[in-house]
Amino acid sequence: MIKLTLKDGSVKEIEAAMPAAEVVKGIGMGLYKSACCVKLDGQVCDLRTTINKDCAFEVMTFDSEEGKKTFWHTASHILAQAVKRLYPNVKLAIGPAIDGGFYYDFDTEKAFTADDLTALEAEMKKIVKEDIAIEQFGLPADEAKSMLEKMGEPYKVELCDEHAGKGEDISFYRQGDFTDLCAGPHLMSTGAVKAFKLTACTGAYWRGDAKGKQLSRIYGTAYPKASQLEERLKADEEAKKRDHNKLGRELEYFTTVDYIGQGLPILLPKGAKVIQILQRWIEDVEAKRGCQLTKTPYMAKRELYKISGHWDHYLDGMFVLGDPHDETKECFALRPMTCPFQYQVFLNRARSYRDLPMRLTETSTLFRNEDSGEMHGLIRVRQFTISEGHYILRPEQLEEEFKECLDLAKYVLDTVGLLDNCTFRFSQWDPNNKEKYIGTPEQWDEAQTIMGKILDDLGVEYTIGIDEAAFYGPKLDIQYHNVYGKEDTIVTIQVDQLLAEQFGMEYTDVDGKKRRPYIIHRTSLGCYERTLAYLLETFAGALPLWLSPEQVRILPVTDRAADYCQKVLEKLETRGIRATVDSRKEGVGYKIRQAQLEKIPYFFIVGDKEVEENTLSLRSCKEGDLGAKPMDEVLERIFRENDEKVR
Numbered sequence: 001m002i003k004l005t006l007k008d009g010s011v012k013e014i015e016a017a018m019p020a021a022e023v024v025k026g027i028g029m030g031l032y033k034s035a036c037c038v039k040l041d042g043q044v045c046d047l048r049t050t051i052n053k054d055c056a057f058e059v060m061t062f063d064s065e066e067g068k069k070t071f072w073h074t075a076s077h078i079l080a081q082a083v084k085r086l087y088p089n090v091k092l093a094i095g096p097a098i099d100g101g102f103y104y105d106f107d108t109e110k111a112f113t114a115d116d117l118t119a120l121e122a123e124m125k126k127i128v129k130e131d132i133a134i135e136q137f138g139l140p141a142d143e144a145k146s147m148l149e150k151m152g153e154p155y156k157v158e159l160c161d162e163h164a165g166k167g168e169d170i171s172f173y174r175q176g177d178f179t180d181l182c183a184g185p186h187l188m189s190t191g192a193v194k195a196f197k198l199t200a201c202t203g204a205y206w207r208g209d210a211k212g213k214q215l216s217r218i219y220g221t222a223y224p225k226a227s228q229l230e231e232r233l234k235a236d237e238e239a240k241k242r243d244h245n246k247l248g249r250e251l252e253y254f255t256t257v258d259y260i261g262q263g264l265p266i267l268l269p270k271g272a273k274v275i276q277i278l279q280r281w282i283e284d285v286e287a288k289r290g291c292q293l294t295k296t297p298y299m300a301k302r303e304l305y306k307i308s309g310h311w312d313h314y315l316d317g318m319f320v321l322g323d324p325h326d327e328t329k330e331c332f333a334l335r336p337m338t339c340p341f342q343y344q345v346f347l348n349r350a351r352s353y354r355d356l357p358m359r360l361t362e363t364s365t366l367f368r369n370e371d372s373g374e375m376h377g378l379i380r381v382r383q384f385t386i387s388e389g390h391y392i393l394r395p396e397q398l399e400e401e402f403k404e405c406l407d408l409a410k411y412v413l414d415t416v417g418l419l420d421n422c423t424f425r426f427s428q429w430d431p432n433n434k435e436k437y438i439g440t441p442e443q444w445d446e447a448q449t450i451m452g453k454i455l456d457d458l459g460v461e462y463t464i465g466i467d468e469a470a471f472y473g474p475k476l477d478i479q480y481h482n483v484y485g486k487e488d489t490i491v492t493i494q495v496d497q498l499l500a501e502q503f504g505m506e507y508t509d510v511d512g513k514k515r516r517p518y519i520i521h522r523t524s525l526g527c528y529e530r531t532l533a534y535l536l537e538t539f540a541g542a543l544p545l546w547l548s549p550e551q552v553r554i555l556p557v558t559d560r561a562a563d564y565c566q567k568v569l570e571k572l573e574t575r576g577i578r579a580t581v582d583s584r585k586e587g588v589g590y591k592i593r594q595a596q597l598e599k600i601p602y603f604f605i606v607g608d609k610e611v612e613e614n615t616l617s618l619r620s621c622k623e624g625d626l627g628a629k630p631m632d633e634v635l636e637r638i639f640r641e642n643d644e645k646v647r
Helices: 021-028 065-086 114-130 141-151 154-166 226-242 244-250 269-288 302-308 339-346 395-416 441-457 528-538 559-574 588-597 608-613 631-643
Strands: 002-005 011-014 035-040 043-045 056-061 101-107 134-139 170-175 178-181 195-205 214-223 299-301 332-334 358-367 383-393 422-428 463-466 475-481 487-496 518-527 552-556 579-581 602-606 615-620 624-630
Touching: 035 065, 056 065, 065 101, 065 114, 065 170, 065 178, 065 195, 065 214, 114 195, 134 141, 141 154, 141 170, 141 178, 154 170, 154 178, 195 226, 214 226, 226 244, 226 528, 244 528, 269 358, 269 383, 269 395, 269 518, 269 528, 299 302, 302 332, 302 339, 339 358, 339 383, 383 395, 383 528, 395 441, 395 475, 395 487, 395 518, 422 441, 422 487, 441 487, 487 528, 518 528, 552 559, 552 588, 559 579, 559 602, 559 608, 559 631, 588 602, 602 608, 608 615, 608 624, 615 631, 624 631
Parallel strands: 422 463, 552 579, 552 602
Antiparallel strands: 002 011, 035 043, 035 056, 101 214, 134 170, 170 178, 195 214, 299 332, 358 383, 383 518, 422 475, 475 487, 487 518, 602 615, 615 624
16 A cells, blocks of 8 residues: 545555556646656656556655656756756756756856855745646657757757657646756656755766766755755765775775876775785685686687677777777777687587586676766776676576576675675666667567576566666676665676577587577676775775784784784784784874774784783774783684674
C-alpha cells in the first residue's frame, strides 16, 4: 500500500499497482499532494496523464526513485526560470535530475559566482511562493523550432532538430512566463518544491565535449520538507570531510599534476603500498580458485581491435597512436580492456573440452579516453589498473562459473568492507539502438534470457539497466554509491556468446565435434584506483589495519627506550607488520598528534615504566587510549587483527 496525503490533510491508502483509472485521474486533478508522478504499465508518466482504459499503475511519491527525479527536474526548471528573470540574455542548455539533486547549464557571458547563487535562491523562493501552475503542451517539430528560434534559444533548437525526425510532437512545459523544451514529467505546480539549496557553480562543456561551448553549470538539491533538506545538507558536510579527493591528498595517498594531465594521478608511496597489498592479495585469492595469470601488451595494432569490434564500437574511448583512417600506415592503440589479448592464450594451440573452463586473469593496466568533465580524483581516470579475468568455458559450465565469479566478487568486496554499500544492476542492450551492439536480436534475447535465469536462480536482487550492456553481451554490474550518493560500477560480470565467433575460437567437444565456447568477462575487485578512493571515503581515511600503509608507529618518550623500541619493531617486522619508530627530537604529545592526524591504526608509547615492566602503552586511531598492556598481549592483538583482515 502507498499512503497519500489528501488536500484536506487526511491520509488515504491505495494499492501500489492496480487497474484503477479513476485514481490516476484523481492524481492528475491534484487530489493527492504527496504524488510526484505515476508509472503506467511500467512507464513513468506525468501526473496530468489521462487514460481511456484500466492499466497497471504505481503512484510515485518522493520516496521512490522516479518521484525524486520528477521533483528534482521540476526544481531545475524553477532555477532556470529564476535565471531568466534575473539574467534575461542567458541562453538555456539542459537541466536534468541527477543523483541527489539537479543541475542546469547556461550560456552566459560571465560565469556565475556564490553571490549569484544567493540572489537566484531568493528569486526561486518567490517563484515557489507564487505556486505557478505547470502546464505541458506539444507542438509539431517545425512550429516548435520556429518558437525556439524566436525565443533565442540555440541549444534548444539543436535538441529540437534531433527529435524532429521521429514524427511526434515536441514536448514543452510552461510555468507562467517561463517555457522550456522538456519531455517531463513534472509536478503540478512550483509550490510543491518547499525546500531547496543551490550547492555549487562550475564550468561545463555543451554535451560534455571539450571541443564544445564552455557553459556555466549550477548544481542544486530540493526536498518536500525543510527538515529533509537540513538532513541532506548535514550529510553533504560529512561527505565533504570523507571525500577521497580531499582526504587522499591531505594524507598523501595521491596527487595530480597539471602538466602530466587530467585523469592521470600520481600514486604516492602510501597509495602505491595499499594497491600493492590489494594486488598481491587478489592474485593469491584468484590462484587458489583455479585462475591462471597472464601478462599481455599494453597496446596493439588496430587489426586486433577490428576483429574484437572495439574499433567500430569503442574507438572514441581509445587512445590511438597514429592516424586511425590511414590504412596505408601502421596504427596502434592503447588497450581499453584485455579480453582480445587474453583470447590469444586460448588460441595458442588446439583446445578440447578437457581444457575448459580456462580461467585467465591479469592485473591489467588499461587506458580509456574519458571526457574531461567526467574526471574525478581516483574514481574516474584515464589510466587505471584492474583485476581482470576471462573464463572460457562450455555452455553447460556457464551457470556454475558465473556463480563462482559472483561469489568471488562478493567475498572480495566484503573483505575490504565495501559490499554493504553495493547494489546489483542487470545491464541489457537497447533493441532501439542496434548500431551500438554486435550480434542479432535473437542472440541478445538468448544471452539475456540465460543470464536472467542464472541471476534468478542465485537469488540476486537487481534492477535492470537498458542500454547499459557491453557491446558484445549483457552483464551484472555491482554498483557502489560514493559519499555524495553518485553511483559507479565497481565490479562487473559479463556473459559473452559473440566474441568467440569473431576470433574463430573453438574447442573439440566430448562427441568430437567443434563448438564455440562461451566467455565470462569479470573483475574480482575492479579498478584498484577506484577501490582506493572508496576505501578512503568509507573509513574516513582510517583504513583497516591490514590495508594501512603504516600499521604501527612506536613513540619513544626518552632515548633510554630506544633499544626496547627496536626490539618491539623487530618482533613486528618478523610477522610482516609495517611499523616505524618515531625517534625525532620532539615531545611525545606532538608525536601522538601526528600519528592521529596521519590515521595510523595503532601507536605504542614507550617510556621508562614500559621498559621496566615489559609493557606497551597502546593507543588506537579508532578507540583512543587503551592503556598499558603486556608486550606479548599487544603484539598478539596486532597479529590476529592483521591475519584475520579485521575491519
